[in-house]
Amino acid sequence: MSALDGLRVLDLSRVLAGPWASQTLADLGANVIKIERPVSGDDTRGWGPPWLSDDAGQGGTESAYFLCTNRGKRSICIDIQSADGQKQLQDLAANADVVIENFKVGAAARYGLDYPSLSRDNPKLIYCSITGFGQTGPLAARPGYDFLVQAMGGLMSVTGEADGRPGAGPQKVGVALTDIMTGLYANIGILAALAERERSGVGQQVDLALLDVTAATLANQASNFLVGEVTPTRLGNAHPNIVPYQSFAARDREFILAVGNDSQFAKLATLLERPELSEDSCFTKNAGRVAHRETLVPLLADCFASRDAAQWLALLEAAGVPAGPINSIAEALSEPQLVARGMIVNLPHPDNADLKVVGNPIKLSRTPVAYGRPPPRLGEHDGDLIGDPWGDA
CATH class of the missing domain: 3.40.50.10540 (Crotonobetainyl-coa:carnitine coa-transferase; domain 1)
Known part of the structure; x- marks a missing residue:
């Protein structure tokens, strides 16, 4: 039944x-x-x-x-x-x-x-x-x-x-x-x-x-306005409340990086052989990364441009850092x-x-x-x- x-x-x-x-x-x-x-x-x-x-x-x-x-x-x-x-x-x-x-x-x-x-x-x-x-x-x-x-x-x-x-x-x-x-x-x-x-x-x-x-x-976007009295704007594939949480261009194609907490960011910094990033007081906590996104994101983008997306995705998965491909509908359904x-x-x-x-x-x-x-x-x-x-x- x-x-x-x-x-x-x-x-x-x-x-x-x-x-x-x-x-x-x-x-x-x-x-x-x-x-x-x-x-x-x-x-x-x-x-x-x-x-x-x-x-x-x-x-x-x-x-x-x-x-x-x-x-x-x-x-x-x-x-x-x-x-x-x-x-x-x-x-x-x-x-x-x-x-x-x-x-x-x-x-x-x-x-x-x-x-x-x-x-x-x-x-x-x-x-x-x-x-x-x-x-x-x-x-x-x-x-x-x-x-x-x-x-x-x-x-x-x-x-x-x-x-x-x-x-x-x-x-x-x-x-x-x-x-x-x-x-x-x-x-x-x-x-x-x-x-x-x-x-x-x-x-x-x-x-x-x-x-x-x-x-x-509208979820967090509406709440951002009601609580913070700031009108949300378009950010492309970036996130208004989390950084880094967006697409990045690898050597061959773009992929998604979704760092949801501070420990994941520390793992990312280690993987990129840039441990000083997670030790920097501007980037240690998510609030700091959001406030300084214009500084941090270009640094990460330079790192990701050095390898193909598939290589990065394999490394990120092994390190426990959430990431994924940007699939077409055909790829997604397969x-x-x-x-x-x-x-x-x-x-x-x-x-x-x-x-x-x-x-x-x-x-x-x-x-x-x-x-x-x-x-x-x-x-x-x-x-x-x-x-x-x-x-x-």
């Missing part, structure tokens, strides 16, 4: 944050029905190339983007604009444990699919709403997207090269991180509400906003550690028996994650509406 075996999740969301949340619940054993628009389906079905190729090797109908966030679900097409479609969704929600939606604020109410409406028939319902700016506040009615919110939420202001350096300027993160984090926070809220329901017997609404999540995940951890999963799909997906990182000792279904074709499970749609998934 899976951890969430028997949990019924009605997924009315699309694109990334909501589907990421429901996919995680599906991995953990939940029975997830994904509702899609007839004909077009989830927006991300069209976000290619690349595509899952058909038998002729031509472009298929499933985008790689859609495949990354919709495994483990059934797809049912319902026209939400129609009275019949609204009734079908209300009936599904009446027997669901969780509803996940990312309508604009107020839109669900027009279809009778808002929390007050659905909870009248199903008081135990957990109803998770995901929007750009939340259900309240002056921007609540505004649409929000990951890229936009990364900018508004301050994340881009601390991402990218420092002013005055080549390529300087604010940058978005290379994946839609705000959407992903919102999906994960949604899971936490849903599971907390389910745990509380065990005591109270009633459900509640979970309100998630991309902007809120962006602010929450890392023996990820392979050993079962993070690359073969999930046969009707259009490609060799479909591979990145697995779920949650490792449970008794009720492990399972991958029972590939990402569904559009409307693949429409027939399940006949009889008991929440029956055997």
